Amino acid sequence: MNVLVSPHNKLLATEYPQVRVVIVGHVDHGKSTFIGRLLHETGSLPEGKVETLKAISARRGMPFEWSFLLDALQSERDQGITIDTSQIRFRTASREVTLIDAPGHAEFLRNMITGASQADAAILIIDASEGVREQTRRHGYLLHLLGIRQVAIVVNKMDRVDFSETRFREIAEEIRAYLIGLGVNLVASVPISARNGDGVAIRTPAIDWHQGPTALGVFDQLLPATSTQDLAFRLPVQAVYKFDDRRIIVGRIESGRVSVGDEIVVMPGAKFARVKSIETWPVPHESHSSRSVVAGRSVGITLDREIFVERGNLLALSSTPPAVSNGVRARVFWLHQAALVTGTAVVLRSGTAEIRSEITTVDKVIDPGALQPSATNTISQNHVGEIEIALKAPLAADSYAVNPSTGRFAIEVDGRIAGGGLILDMQTQRAQRSLSRSTHYLRTADDAAKRIEALAHHLVQLSAPDRISFLRQEIEGRIVFTTSFGIEDQAILHMINEADLDIEVVTLDTGRLFAETYDLWAETERHFGRRIRGVYPNNVDLENLVDRQGINGFYADPEARIACCFVRKVEPLNRALAGAAAWVVGLRADQSAHRQDMGLVTADPGRNLVKLSPLFDWSRQQVAEFTSNNGVPVNSLHAKGFTSIGCAPCTRALRPGEPERAGRWWWEDEMKRECGLHNNR
């Protein structure tokens, strides 16, 4: 609708702060009438519009209806209710306003949400004679969930209560208490009669007792939404374009800023690279090309190395990564006809990521329209509640308190948006626990034996890369690959990377590794374009150990050596595997007599997980050929006679003819030369 002008001023629109204001409230409390009146009072209506409205009203035998201005649909005019959100623009003395008229009928709450989600501020209208009603409370509550913090109250139809100041104060006080309880900032409360014009643009004698602003004056107090530029950089990836020789990652920056040269991390998966360029069209003159871009912009960037990036990933600066989790706790509003209950399968949409998920808990359910909380674990249509969600793939996001843009999501059911929510917690213990409960592969010992046998039977027929991929498909929940940068580990990392599998890669840094191993760690990260997380000994335990046995005390006896292995390797490993469903390792059967008893796939009952050794039946020769053929970097110590490489003080080169692991803890009995990582407990 063409509503472009206000007589109050002649400045250009761009010189005004822009505010988007949604008008909400119970059905029939006068939202559309208020807007019509407001536009009329500010001289914002197109020429001839009032005459058209008069004719439309007369045709229906109705008194003059301002609401017909926004109720543009035939069915809206016939029924006298707003069905869908409308938008209209006008100017006040100091603001360029986009007014969003939201329907007040409970049936059209999804339309109210659609409208209100675009607003910076809200005006909540209440009928003076009816007072606070169901949708008044429901809309108030949803405004808070939608992140709208500025709300003004307009008490309409004051003519019906003889412009009673007492009645106005009674209503204003009731809703003020409710909104402040929700954490909403109440900007002002204004008494008006939209039909007659009292209090809309001028304070008429009938309401001369009112000290605050008129309804029009309220708009000048509203502020545009605050920018997210000062938060951490977040870029949800919309797509990667390869229209020419560039690989351009595109998306809109949700928060923060990024510059050419910054090191970014692609989540989930923790792949690292630097921003090589910011691409724009038309191609600017060299001196004008962008070096830095900020929140709100739709951008295209290229990276300095080829790492796998796809729609749904989240880019962040490596210094400020988002949280990654398979479970979230959230407060949600629900719009779907079928109620949300434990076990409901949904798609969670966060940024550009779409993740199949299951609701694992529902609690704190509220009908925001009612005064009493409901004691149920079912979130019905138009109700609100808290849920825990188990995700089938990890989500990179923030909690809403940390970042409002990346801390909210939509829920889709059968391809249609069914609700939305705010992330309360990305790493809840409860969500993690319920996830491992609901998705754990090994439920009972009997069950485990059968499952492992079936899995082994299938896996033995597959190639090593397919074994890892199959495991990923078969098992829900976290899978962790622990690497010590041995030649087998390098081969497995190559396979994981090639298939872009969602498997965490970690290494245990004992603090006593070879310099060559650290060099290879760095080289491996460069080669694969991803960070490999180091897990470290607990500093207190380590300090006590060294205090007790001395810095090289492990040579003294096997007990001392095992104590050292425990503090430096086993305890950190247990932490790395906590909550994981499966563990991938580089064991081979022919490495030692002891390892032949292990297996391609086994249960680790102590850690309650499935352990896969995808190269179990490979020979060392096969592994060496694989890494060489694929150009995978390997530890330079291998060429110097070191085969199995662990901590520097406890590993030596082999003598001709010695078995592979003879160089590990060489001074001990050969049957017991394990650190404890692979001992089934």
Next chain:
Amino acid sequence: MERLDELEAQSIFIFREAFARLKKIALLWSLGKDSNVMIWLARKAFFGRVPFPVMHVDTGKKFPEMYAFRERYAKDWALDLLVEQCPPIEAVDRTLPPAARSAARKTEGLKLALAKHGFDGLITGIRRDEEPTRAKERVFSPRAAEGVWDVRDQPPEFWNHFNASPPPGAHLRIHPILHWTEADIWAYTRRENIPIISLYLSRNGRRYRSLGDADITFPVASNARTIDEIIAELHATKIPERSGRAMDHESEDAFERLRTAGYL
């Protein structure tokens, strides 16, 4: 961020969502100021190249200047241009008022083109401020088979999550400039130096604010001979943009009927 930059960023985001989420899309080019801005935005979104067809549903009754513009810029902008003809007036709903009936030919042409090419998404240049029923639109707006718009059952759309799964046989209308105003279109056209058809500029005290079929589109009184003058004029006028489009004004619901039946 300045308003035009915000608008541009949002439109580019929408273009990229449509391209990522749908299988076969096309952009509807009416040759008017709005769809020219759209093409410009699409070129920005995809780094100079529009990676899907640009379709002109031709009533055969456009102004000669419009056809000349189409031929020139389809070539200059390297567009994958599809021109689809509309059926004769006899094929159109007889109960519609005359100008609306004439405009409804475009709806029929659109349906034929949809059936022929099997698009699951059509990008169109409607704006909320043009007309009240357009103000109620979604950015991703589902259309049932036959292109029907069910305004009573529009899905929720918030936080830039769009519904992009049309049921079989249906398609989506995607509206990348829904949130722009007429003044924004001109300010952006000026800033980006986007070519326009000369009919928008005043000649002999008259100019066209909105371009459609030559027989049902009328000029408004105006002395605006440059885009700057158009912008100044828009800040002073109270005349609606589509006042020169006859089909909007024949009856109270003429335009709504056109739209629910599949018009833009």
